[in-house]
Amino acid sequence: MNCLMTAWHQHEAELRGWLRHRLRNTVDAEDLLQDVFLKAMRQGERFCAIIDARAWLYEVARNAMADRLRLARATVELPENLSVEVAEPAAVDSLAACLPRVLSELSPEDREAITLCDLERLPQEEYARRTGLSLPGAKSRVQRARKRLRAQLTQVCQVRLDASGQVSDFVPREPIGLDKR
Numbered sequence: 001m002n003c004l005m006t007a008w009h010q011h012e013a014e015l016r017g018w019l020r021h022r023l024r025n026t027v028d029a030e031d032l033l034q035d036v037f038l039k040a041m042r043q044g045e046r047f048c049a050i051i052d053a054r055a056w057l058y059e060v061a062r063n064a065m066a067d068r069l070r071l072a073r074a075t076v077e078l079p080e081n082l083s084v085e086v087a088e089p090a091a092v093d094s095l096a097a098c099l100p101r102v103l104s105e106l107s108p109e110d111r112e113a114i115t116l117c118d119l120e121r122l123p124q125e126e127y128a129r130r131t132g133l134s135l136p137g138a139k140s141r142v143q144r145a146r147k148r149l150r151a152q153l154t155q156v157c158q159v160r161l162d163a164s165g166q167v168s169d170f171v172p173r174e175p176i177g178l179d180k181r
Contacts, residue, residue, distance in 0.1 A: 004040055007053035015057055022065060032068065036061045098170070102152050110145035117142050 015036065019029035039060050040047055050056045103111050116122040116130075128138035153159045153170075162168040 003048040003053075004043070007047075007057070008037065008040065011054050011057055015061055018058070019061060019065070028068070032061060032064050035064050039064075098153070098157050102149065102156065105152060105156075106145070106148060109141065110148050113138075113142045113145040114149055118146070 012033070016029060016033050019032050020026055023029050023032070036057060040057065043050075047053070103114060106114070112131075113127070117124055117127050122130075124138050124142060125135060127133075127142070128135045131138060131141075133141065158171040159167055160169045
């Protein structure tokens with residue numbers, strides 16, 4: 001860790017000046033300088049293996065500055081009398097009401113794959129483990145289930161997509177148990 005302190009003392013003043021010049025704000029420069037120091041400390045003994053400590057410190061400072069600038073977004077104060085118009089729900093939101101019906105019409109394997117991986121956000125690795133499939137086998141099953149779900153939605157709900165591939169229109173179906181057979 002002595003090598004870190006040696007490198008830090010050699011380059012701290014130069015790095016501070018560089019950050020102040022770039023950020024044009026002394027407080028922000030000091031905050032970033034502290035962040036760089038903490039990142040260097042987290043390296044522990046690995047820091048001693050760095051061939052060019054100065055270049056490493058500047059790279060970390062540059063990345064930290066880029067992150068900070070990326071997160072700093074200009075905000076605009078909204079007037080208090082701003083009115084809010086409630087728009088019609090997007091077609092895809094309404095289409096969600098058709099999903100339980102269409103899912104019930106899929107095979108049990110397809111329904112399980114879609115429900116676990118897409119609706120419950122179970123990682124495909126975990127899905128593979130639970131079902132006893134290899135990871136490539138699980139990925140294939142999920143992809144095939146998605147294709148069959150898309151085909152079923154397109155056929156029975158007459159889903160139409162716009163030029164960008166977004167749902168633009170569909171014909172709703174009665175929920176399970178309410179259809180007039």
